[in-house]
Amino acid sequence: MCLAVPGKVIECRGDEALVELQGNRMRVSTHLTPGAAIGDWLLIHAGFAIARLEEREALETWDYLSQAFDGEWLAEFGSEAGKRYESPPNSGL
Amino acid sequence: MRPLTGDDWRSELQDLAVRIGRRVNLMEVCGTHTVALFRTGLRDLLPANVRMISGPGCPVCVTAQRHIDAAIRLAGLPGVILATYGDMLRVPGRLGSLESQRASGATVRVVQSARGAVQLARDHPDRQVVFLAVGFETTAPATAVALLEAQREGLRNFGVLVCHKLVVPAMEALLADADHCIDGFLCPGHVSVIIGADAYRPIVRRHRRPCVIAGFESGDMARAIAALLRQVHDGRAALENLYPAVVSSRGNRAAQRLLAEVFEPADGPWRALGDIPRSTLALRPRFQRFDAMQRFALRLGRDDDHPACRCGEVIMGRVEPDACPLFANGCDPLRPVGPCMVSGEGTCAAWFKYGGRARPTQPAAHGATPERVGPGVRP
Numbered sequence: 001m002c003l004a005v006p007g008k009v010i011e012c013r014g015d016e017a018l019v020e021l022q023g024n025r026m027r028v029s030t031h032l033t034p035g036a037a038i039g040d041w042l043l044i045h046a047g048f049a050i051a052r053l054e055e056r057e058a059l060e061t062w063d064y065l066s067q068a069f070d071g072e073w074l075a076e077f078g079s080e081a082g083k084r085y086e087s088p089p090n091s092g093l
Numbered sequence: 094m095r096p097l098t099g100d101d102w103r104s105e106l107q108d109l110a111v112r113i114g115r116r117v118n119l120m121e122v123c124g125t126h127t128v129a130l131f132r133t134g135l136r137d138l139l140p141a142n143v144r145m146i147s148g149p150g151c152p153v154c155v156t157a158q159r160h161i162d163a164a165i166r167l168a169g170l171p172g173v174i175l176a177t178y179g180d181m182l183r184v185p186g187r188l189g190s191l192e193s194q195r196a197s198g199a200t201v202r203v204v205q206s207a208r209g210a211v212q213l214a215r216d217h218p219d220r221q222v223v224f225l226a227v228g229f230e231t232t233a234p235a236t237a238v239a240l241l242e243a244q245r246e247g248l249r250n251f252g253v254l255v256c257h258k259l260v261v262p263a264m265e266a267l268l269a270d271a272d273h274c275i276d277g278f279l280c281p282g283h284v285s286v287i288i289g290a291d292a293y294r295p296i297v298r299r300h301r302r303p304c305v306i307a308g309f310e311s312g313d314m315a316r317a318i319a320a321l322l323r324q325v326h327d328g329r330a331a332l333e334n335l336y337p338a339v340v341s342s343r344g345n346r347a348a349q350r351l352l353a354e355v356f357e358p359a360d361g362p363w364r365a366l367g368d369i370p371r372s373t374l375a376l377r378p379r380f381q382r383f384d385a386m387q388r389f390a391l392r393l394g395r396d397d398d399h400p401a402c403r404c405g406e407v408i409m410g411r412v413e414p415d416a417c418p419l420f421a422n423g424c425d426p427l428r429p430v431g432p433c434m435v436s437g438e439g440t441c442a443a444w445f446k447y448g449g450r451a452r453p454t455q456p457a458a459h460g461a462t463p464e465r466v467g468p469g470v471r472p
């Protein structure tokens with residue numbers, strides 16, 4: 001459960017960002033990556049961005065994750081994230 | 094710097110392994126590495142005398158039974174919603190599992206994030222929400238943020254059962270065992286993002302064991318294993334960071350500040366490893382009102398692990414899963430007896446799913462041998 005996957009920021013508000021993970025959108029906290037901006041790539045774990053990374057690294061990470069894990073973990077990570085992440089009230093995201 | 098590909102790294106690994114000429118035991122500390130080593134096939138391509146041991150790096154596997162039992166008891170209290178990461182649902186305790194507790198009427202909700210648990214508390218002001226906070230340094234900052242949020246909003250119905258663990262003290266505890274057989278560590282990628290590469294310096298300095306941080310791509314892991322073998326061959330113990338794209342020397346300072354604000358290190362229990370000094374996180378006094386055990390006046394019980402389950406030895410790298418009499422013979426992913434079989438990242442589950450490579454003998458125990466890792470050590 002220590003897996004972290006890269007996502008690209010498409011919207012930012014306060015300590016939250018909306019990121020895209022291979023077609024899935026997910027709201028994440030940016031408390032640990034202050035200053036994250038639209039277009040940044042973030043490494044995401046348990047609903048939190050834990051680091052910034054370069055696009056090249058992010059794309060390579062997606063590559064090997066989908067190869068080595070048949071997309072299995074990604075599907076779970078992305079779709080569950082989309083379905084089950086409880087969104088904060090009144091967050092305009 | 095992308096890694097060598099295909100035959101290049103294989104021949105380099107073979108060459109190093111031949112030159113070392115004895116069994117080498119390398120521990121991958123992180124459960125994600127365990128699975129990645131199997132799934133990429135790398136585990137099977139390693140030279141015969143190089144053995145990867147899965148360490149105590151699966152948060153599910155190392156959560157003490159008494160904590161699982163406490164979570165089950167909390168979930169059974171009237172008015173309580175127990176919020177947990179999905180991985181914990183099926184971990185067997187003495188009193189069943191959270192899943193069985195849910196089947197008998199308890200409210201157990203799966204959340205993807207600690208903040209999801211806070212949201213449950215906001216949404217259900219008439220209920221008490223208890224978050225089962227497991228995980229290593231990668232996951233603990235999220236709990237810290239959740240607690241700060243709950244405190245800021247004055248939430249009175251949010252509590253936490255804190256089971257967070259620290260990776261480096263556990264590695265040190267393994268090395269303190271006179272019988273350990275570890276020649277070097279493949280250090281976890283994502284924990285290191287938070288704690289920083291420098292966190293492993295004590296392992297290198299004090300315990301004279303090579304530490305190499307790597308990502309999860311097969312080439313990255315192969316390069317890291319080659320780096321470890323090179324150090325073993327040269328009798329060196331150094332720290333190498335082969336995942337600099339996301340791991341810095343000092344780690345994620347924002348996360349470290351949050352952890353320090355909310356938690357302090359404390360002695361605590363690991364599944365089958367017993368109490369390890371300063372290896373867990375405890376709430377600082379000003380957050381103790383969120384301590385679920387205090388709030389419900391519960392005390393942690395005692396562990397009562399299945400007598401035949403060898404999870405402890407598996408986690409320490411002393412035996413491989415098939416040495417356990419219950420492996421695939423009473424314990425499997427559908428009916429796990431020990432936690433190593435529950436989590437997809439657990440060593441027993443990975444062996445069950447991907448099949449472990451047969452080994453001629455049990456690992457030979459050998460402690461630190463000063464002549465091997467001698468004065469030439471450059472931490």
Ligand code: SF4
Nearest residue numbers: 403404417424431441
């Ligand atoms: S096979 Fe099952 S009982 Fe045996 S060590 Fe692994 S988890 Fe424990």
